[in-house]
Amino acid sequence: MTETDNHETAGPRWTRWITLAGVVIAVVALVTTVALVGPVTLWQQLRMIGPGFIVILLLEAVVTLCDSAALSGFLGHQGRRPSFFTVVRAQVTGRAVNAVTPLGSLGEAAKATALMTATSSQRAIAAVIRYNLASAGVKLTTIGIGAPLCGWLLDVPHGLRIALFIGGGTALFIIALGMWVIHRGLLATLVATVRGSRIISPARATAWRKKLAPIDQQLRPPKHGPRLARWYPTGWIVASRILSISSAWCVLAFSGHIASIGTMAAVATAGQMIGIAASIVPMGIGIGEGGTAALFAALGEAPTLGVVMILGSRVTTLAYAAIGLVLLLSASAADTLRKRGTRTM
Numbered sequence: 001m002t003e004t005d006n007h008e009t010a011g012p013r014w015t016r017w018i019t020l021a022g023v024v025i026a027v028v029a030l031v032t033t034v035a036l037v038g039p040v041t042l043w044q045q046l047r048m049i050g051p052g053f054i055v056i057l058l059l060e061a062v063v064t065l066c067d068s069a070a071l072s073g074f075l076g077h078q079g080r081r082p083s084f085f086t087v088v089r090a091q092v093t094g095r096a097v098n099a100v101t102p103l104g105s106l107g108e109a110a111k112a113t114a115l116m117t118a119t120s121s122q123r124a125i126a127a128v129i130r131y132n133l134a135s136a137g138v139k140l141t142t143i144g145i146g147a148p149l150c151g152w153l154l155d156v157p158h159g160l161r162i163a164l165f166i167g168g169g170t171a172l173f174i175i176a177l178g179m180w181v182i183h184r185g186l187l188a189t190l191v192a193t194v195r196g197s198r199i200i201s202p203a204r205a206t207a208w209r210k211k212l213a214p215i216d217q218q219l220r221p222p223k224h225g226p227r228l229a230r231w232y233p234t235g236w237i238v239a240s241r242i243l244s245i246s247s248a249w250c251v252l253a254f255s256g257h258i259a260s261i262g263t264m265a266a267v268a269t270a271g272q273m274i275g276i277a278a279s280i281v282p283m284g285i286g287i288g289e290g291g292t293a294a295l296f297a298a299l300g301e302a303p304t305l306g307v308v309m310i311l312g313s314r315v316t317t318l319a320y321a322a323i324g325l326v327l328l329l330s331a332s333a334a335d336t337l338r339k340r341g342t343r344t345m
Contacts (some may be wrong), residue, residue, distance in 0.1 A: 027325055032100075045311045052254030053316070059247045060320045066240035067131075068093050073233030074130040075115070075123060082118030094128075096321040108132060126218035133182070133219070134234045137175060139240055139272050144171035146269035154262050158268070160298045166272050176332065186219055188213040241268075251312035257305055264298075267309075271297055288314075312320035 046053060051194075068084065068091040075081050094111030101107065108128055115124035150156070181189050188209050191260030195205040245268050252259045259267075274291035292306035 027329075041311065042315050045308075048256075049251065049254045049312055049315070050307070052250060053319075056247055056250050056254070056312075056316050057323075059243055059250065060316055063240050063243045063247070064088065064091055064242065066096065066160050067095070067237045070134065070233040070236035070240070071111075071127060071131045073236065074127040074134070075119065076127075079123070080119055081123070081144075082115055086118050087115070093322040096324040099317050099321045104326060122214050123218070126215045128185070129215070130219055130263075131233075133178070133186075135237050138234065138237050139177070139251050139276075140171040140175050142241070143176060143269055143272050144168050146265060147171070147273075150266050154266060154299070156266075157298050160295075164270060167270070181220055182221075185213075185216040187216050247316065248309055248313055250311050251316070252305060255308050255312060257308075259301075259305075263299055263301060266295060266299055267292075 049056070065088065068088040071091055072087045075087070090111045093114050094107035096107070097110050098107030112124045112128045115127065118302075145168070147164040147168035151161040151168075153164055156164070191205050191208045191212065194200055195202065200208070245264060248267060249259055249264055271292065274288065274295065277287055277291065288310045289307045292310050293303035293305075296306035297303040
């Protein structure tokens with residue numbers, strides 16, 4: 001057991017209110033997103049998918065369990081740690097908030113604060129950052145290896161082939177840069193960058209580096225222990241990504257089109273680049289449809305299939321987010337009533 005584990009303390013009391021605030025924001029954003037997309041459009045897409053919608057929802061639930069297993073693994077197994085149910089609830093909270101808010105970052109804060117109720121703040125923050133770094137690494141590796149292969153093996157226009165090669169090279173460069181920054185100290189590097197812009201004083205920068213040093217230490221890959229134990233959380237993320245691509249394939253299949261392996265390989269690579277660009281707006285409204293339609297057209301498929309896939313996935317995500325938020329609000333209300341009942345006894 002490490003020194004950090006010996007001195008873990010309970011999460012701050014305000015973390016519960018931060019989590020609830022994130023859920024409330026997500027509910028408002030969910031309603032707004034449904035209004036922007038159009039209830040009629042969503043209903044028509046749901047009817048097109050038909051009963052297969054249940055299968056897709058179940059796939060999304062398994063994706064969440066895989067992501068939760070990864071997050072639980074990144075929390076480690078020593079000291080005070082949350083139960084798997086708590087991790088699942090935090091993951092559902094984060095994913096629901098991310099789905100309907102821009103940039104997909106507010107949900108990560110909600111996820112961390114939800115974990116802080118059952119473990120130390122440093123441990124929760126480090127686990128969420130490690131999860132996001134591993135998730136980004138898997139996506140970038142997929143682009144870095146898969147995009148050039150798609151450009152080489154698939155019959156695509158010259159412009160798209162060049163974009164795939166450039167995107168693959170850029171992804172590999174970002175991976176190498178990220179590994180160097182993590183080894184140097186991710187948060188220490190961020191503090192140094194902020195200090196370099198003279199936003200904070202040298203004394204504050206020194207205090208921040210000292211406070212964040214334990215988190216930086218946890219972000220570095222462990223050098224000891226069984227290799228399987230070090231890599232299995234990332235394995236769960238890989239499984240999650242495979243299931244997510246399978247879910248997109250099911251959307252097309254239940255809508256009446258069986259996509260080829262080449263098409264789905266392009267979706268898993270070039271589609272990732274479109275997804276990164278689309279993340280600047282909630283659920284990628286507009287950017288996701290346009291970019292994916294252009295990708296399908298370049299692959300010789302009907303552009304409307306790209307729109308069908310994005311809309312179908314969006315319907316699933318909205319339904320998942322709605323169900324998750326209802327369950328979370330119900331659980332929070334039950335916890336509040338139980339605590340009040342305990343006080344009155």
